[in-house]
Amino acid sequence: MSGIDDVLRLDGVGKKFGAFTALHEAWLRVQPGEFVTLLGPSGCGKTTLLNLIAGFLEADAGEIFIGGKLVTQTPVWERDIGIVFQSYALFPHMDVAKNVGYGLRARGVSRAEEAARVAEALAMVRLSALADRKPRQLSGGQQQRVALARALVIRPSLLLLDEPFSALDRNLRMEMQFELKEIQLKLGVTTIFVTHDQGEAMSMSDRIAVMSEGRILQLDTPEAVYRRPAHRFVAGFIGDATVLRGRLLGMQGGKAGVSAAGVTFSVPAAPLEGVAPGADIDVFLRPEHLHPAEGGEALEGTVVSRAYLGDRAELLVETPGAGRVLLRVPGLAALERWGVGAPIRMGFAGAEPVAFPTG
Amino acid sequence: MTTAFRLLVVLLLAFVLMPAVVACIAAFDTRALIAFPPVGFTWRWFVRALTYEDFQIGFVNSLHVAAIASSIAIIVGSAVAYAIDRYDFAGKRVLEAILLAPLAIPHFTIGLGALIVAYQVGMARGWSVVVACHVVLVLPFVLRSLYVSLKNMDPRLEAAALSLGAKPWRVLLTVTLPGLAPGLAGGWIFAAILSFNEFTASLFVTVQRTQTLPVAMYNYVREYADPSMAALSALYILLTTVLLTVANRFLGLGRILGTEDVRH
Numbered sequence: 001m002s003g004i005d006d007v008l009r010l011d012g013v014g015k016k017f018g019a020f021t022a023l024h025e026a027w028l029r030v031q032p033g034e035f036v037t038l039l040g041p042s043g044c045g046k047t048t049l050l051n052l053i054a055g056f057l058e059a060d061a062g063e064i065f066i067g068g069k070l071v072t073q074t075p076v077w078e079r080d081i082g083i084v085f086q087s088y089a090l091f092p093h094m095d096v097a098k099n100v101g102y103g104l105r106a107r108g109v110s111r112a113e114e115a116a117r118v119a120e121a122l123a124m125v126r127l128s129a130l131a132d133r134k135p136r137q138l139s140g141g142q143q144q145r146v147a148l149a150r151a152l153v154i155r156p157s158l159l160l161l162d163e164p165f166s167a168l169d170r171n172l173r174m175e176m177q178f179e180l181k182e183i184q185l186k187l188g189v190t191t192i193f194v195t196h197d198q199g200e201a202m203s204m205s206d207r208i209a210v211m212s213e214g215r216i217l218q219l220d221t222p223e224a225v226y227r228r229p230a231h232r233f234v235a236g237f238i239g240d241a242t243v244l245r246g247r248l249l250g251m252q253g254g255k256a257g258v259s260a261a262g263v264t265f266s267v268p269a270a271p272l273e274g275v276a277p278g279a280d281i282d283v284f285l286r287p288e289h290l291h292p293a294e295g296g297e298a299l300e301g302t303v304v305s306r307a308y309l310g311d312r313a314e315l316l317v318e319t320p321g322a323g324r325v326l327l328r329v330p331g332l333a334a335l336e337r338w339g340v341g342a343p344i345r346m347g348f349a350g351a352e353p354v355a356f357p358t359g
Numbered sequence: 360m361t362t363a364f365r366l367l368v369v370l371l372l373a374f375v376l377m378p379a380v381v382a383c384i385a386a387f388d389t390r391a392l393i394a395f396p397p398v399g400f401t402w403r404w405f406v407r408a409l410t411y412e413d414f415q416i417g418f419v420n421s422l423h424v425a426a427i428a429s430s431i432a433i434i435v436g437s438a439v440a441y442a443i444d445r446y447d448f449a450g451k452r453v454l455e456a457i458l459l460a461p462l463a464i465p466h467f468t469i470g471l472g473a474l475i476v477a478y479q480v481g482m483a484r485g486w487s488v489v490v491a492c493h494v495v496l497v498l499p500f501v502l503r504s505l506y507v508s509l510k511n512m513d514p515r516l517e518a519a520a521l522s523l524g525a526k527p528w529r530v531l532l533t534v535t536l537p538g539l540a541p542g543l544a545g546g547w548i549f550a551a552i553l554s555f556n557e558f559t560a561s562l563f564v565t566v567q568r569t570q571t572l573p574v575a576m577y578n579y580v581r582e583y584a585d586p587s588m589a590a591l592s593a594l595y596i597l598l599t600t601v602l603l604t605v606a607n608r609f610l611g612l613g614r615i616l617g618t619e620d621v622r623h
Contacts, residue, residue, distance in 0.1 A: 056518060076521040083522040089515035093537045102533075103523030147519075154523060 006065065007032050007190040008053065008158055013062035015048050022048040024214045025062060033188040035181075039201040040211035041237070047162065049211075050194045054160055055079050067157040077106075082151030086163040088143045090135035096122070096146050097131040103154035121153040124183060141172045148180065152187065159184070161193040165200060177204055198238050202226070210234045228268060232282070232356040241284040242325045246355065250277050258283055258355050261322035263297050263348060267355040275357050283355045287314065287328035292338075293347025301325065303342045306334060317344055379596055386589035393586045404590040414591065417575030421555050424486075424571055428493035429501070429550030433543060435494070436501035444509040459499045469495060470563030477564065488564045489571070496557060497550035504549060508542025548606045552599055 008030040015023040023045040030036050038046040051057040053064060055076035063072045071079050082103075090099050097118050104114045122128045125145035135143055144164060151159060164180075165173045181204050184191055195201055201208050202222045209219045210233070217231040218224075229235035236243075246260025256269040260283040267283070275281060290299075301319035313334030317325045327346060329338065338344055381395055389399030408414060442448070443455055461469060470492060477488035516538065520530040536543075558573035565574050580588055 054518075054522060076518075077524050077526055079522075080524075081522055083519060085515045085519060087513055087515050089513055089519040091516060091520070091534055091537075093540075102520065102525070106520075106523055106525035106529060150519075150523065160522075 005032055005068075006030060007034070007067055008192065009065040010049075010053075011063045011065075013049070013052055013059045013064055015045075015052060015057060016060050021214050023052070026216055028209065028216070028219065030190055030192070032190055035184060035191045035193065035204060035206045037193045037195060037201040037205040037208045038211055039195060039198060039208050039238075041196055043213075044211040045214040046194045046196075046211050048214075050160055050162055050192065053158070053192060054081055054083055080157045081160055082154060082156035082158070083160045083162065084144070084147045084151050084164045086166050088135075088147040088167075090143055090146055090150075092135055095132050095134055096127065096138070099135065099146055100150045100153055102150060107154065117153050118149075121149040124152070125149045125179075140168050141176060144168065144176060145179075148183070152183070152189065157190065159189045159191045161191060163195055164193075165195075165197070173200075180204070202238070210237060212237070227352065229284075229354055230271065232271070232359055235284045235354055235356065240287050240326055242287070242290075242322075242327075244283045244285060244322045244325075245358070246281055246283045248272060248275050248277050248279050248281050248355075256355065261299050261319065263299065265348070265351065265353050265355075267353055271354065271356050280358050281355045282358050283353050285325070285351065285353045287326050289348060289351035289353055290325065290327040290346045291349065292327075292329060292333075293345050293349070296347050296349070298345045298347045299325065300343070300345050303338050303340055303344055306338065306340055308334060313338075315344070317346065379592075382589045383593040383596065386586050386593045388586050388589075391585045393584055393589055404586040405594070407585070408587045408591040408594065411579070411587065413570075413575045413579065414572065417570055417572035420569060421572040424489055424493055425551040425554040428490050428554045429497060429547050431490070431494050432497045432501045432550050433547050436498055436546065437505050437539070437543065440502050440505035440509060444506065458502055461495055462499045466496065466557070466559035467563065470560030473560070474563045483564075484566050484568070486569055489561065489569050492560050492564045493554045493557060496560060497553050500553060501546040501550050504546035505539065505542050508539045512538045545606055548602060552602060556595075556599070 006029045008028065010026050010028040012025040012027060013023065014021070014025045026045075026049060028036070038049055040046050048057065052059050053066075055071070055074065059072055063070060065071065066079055066081065091102065094102070100121055101114045101118045104117060109117070118131075119128065122131055125148055127142060127145055127149065130138065130142065135146065138146065147164070161180075165176055168176060177200060193201075193204065205222055207219060208222055208225050209216045210225055210231075211217065212233045218229065218234050220228075220230075225234055226239050229238065235241055244260040246258050246265075249257035249259055249264070251257075251269045251272065254269050255266050256272050258265050258267055258272075258281055265283060272281060299319050299322060301317040303315050304318045304324070305316040307314045308331055311331050312328055313331045315327050315329060315334065315338055317327060319325055325346065384397060385393055385395050386404055387400050387402075388394060388397035389401045389403075390397075439454070439458060443451060473488055473492040473495075474483060477483040477485075482488055512535075516534050517530050520534045521527070525533065556573065557571070558577065561571050561574050562577065565571060570578070576588060576591060
């Protein structure tokens with residue numbers, strides 16, 4: 001990677017609040033047009049990192065580059081960014097067109113150009129008809145789109161999204177996610193998205209930075225963080241998992257053999273580095289790693305709870321050897337065969353679990 | 360709502376309104392000595408109240424003092440409220456306590472203190488001591504009104520404006536000040552009404568030339584006992600009510616006084 005085209009580059013950026021380290025040295029390089037998500041629970045440092053990139057906070061350590069320019073000491077208004085906040089932060093005393101044109105007026109763009117670009121931006125978010133409304137006359141989804149138009153009309157190098165969907169209800173949230181992703185792809189604008197919602201992160205991102213306690217634990221594609229989590233926290237935070245206590249049998253090449261609940265699995269060896277053969281480990285199984293099975297190696301148990309979700313159902317199964325296990329089955333089959341109290345055999349054909357040292 | 364509770368509310372309202380109602384009714388009495396209940400009806404005392412020279416001068420004086428004192432209080436108050444709300448600095452709590460202190464100090468103490476200081480610097484007979492005294496008295500109310508407006512403003516608005524490339528002075532003029540406008544206007548009107556009605560401290564710091572309307576009224580009562588005073592009181596109440604209604608209509612008193620939360 002040459003690194004010369006990086007739209008955003010963080011070189012060891014850190015931030016302390018008194019004795020509390022909100023962000024340990026963070027390293028990140030974002031390519032043009034990339035959609036990178038900072039994902040983690042509240043207090044993980046993702047908002048601190050966003051505020052450092054935007055310039056609302058000053059870094060204690062490291063350097064920040066936006067569009068190839070060193071901006072560590074640059075004030076917010078010279079950083080060439082667009083931000084959409086969770087609260088939208090529309091100016092209540094200005095109508096929609098004035099809100100969207102604010103950044104253009106601040107840049108001294110001519111009135112004619114402002115009008116043309118505002119019209120174009122409003123058309124992009126399908127709000128042309130509402131240009132003279134005040135923000136309080138708009139629905140949450142409409143306010144969100146105004147905020148997006150206002151951030152994009154200045155053609156920023158970098159678009160920052162601070163939990164923009166949290167205030168919307170579920171259906172609207174899905175719709176806005178698709179719409180935002182479509183606009184982002186069309187404009188090719190490099191985007192940093194902050195969220196605590198793993199579903200949003202998985203569906204929209206090119207890469208996800210999973211954060212916990214002020215550190216970026218893993219930075220990779222949605223597929224990789226889901227299928228090959230590098231850290232115990234990542235495996236637990238992204239997707240559902242059943243944790244089985246097991247034992248390390250041995251390592252060879254990049255693979256490790258582990259046994260849990262009387263079954264032998266092959267898992268990536270990297271997370272188990274330094275663990276002695278024979279030591280206890282935890283095996284993380286995804287719901288789709290398990291399926292009802294007639295023969296072969298299997299885990300036997302009894303259904304203790306069933307959540308019917310239409311196309312599928314989630315079964316919580318009590319097993320004598322491995323405690324409670326979550327598995328996902330087709331909805332109709334669950335209704336027909338696996339009520340509460342029904343016995344079930346679960347096989348592991350095609351499973352690719354991961355294992356970590358015991359937490 | 361139970362009958363007992365309703366009765367309590369009615370009694371409470373009667374208690375609050377009674378002095379004003381009695382004064383207003385007494386203003387129309389035909390007798391030259393103020394008394395209740397009235398025995399006739401006349402506008403005479405209203406005419407006298409409006410044409411009496413000391414009242415006319417006092418009214419104009421009061422208008423000037425109220426306008427200047429509340430304007431100064433708004434400018435000082437908004438700077439201080441903004442600093443206290445947005446920044447951390449040494450002595451912040453002390454400054455806040457000092458500026459809110461006039462709420463707890465009797466007006467005559469403030470008036471007496473101002474008079475002594477003004478006498479020392481040879482300004483006891485001027486306007487500045489009257490205005491300065493009123494600024495001190497209304498500042499706590501102005502501060503309170505502006506605090507509420509600042510607290511109700513989403514700090515992300517200023518952040519968003521900065522991120523859009525606006526320099527801080529531009530953000531202040533185009534986002535912060537328009538957002539505070541209702542609080543500024545409401546605070547100003549409150550300060551003006553308080554200043555216009557202020558008597559105790561004014562009694563100490565005014566002289567014949569600078570006397571405000573309440574002081575002129577007091578001087579009148581010492582010599583006459585006719586219902587002109589009651590008539591003037593009625594006019595006072597009318598003017599204040601009109602101002603408050605206008606303020607409430609356009610600004611929302613609940614919002615200014617912080618009895619209503621507008622943050623969503």
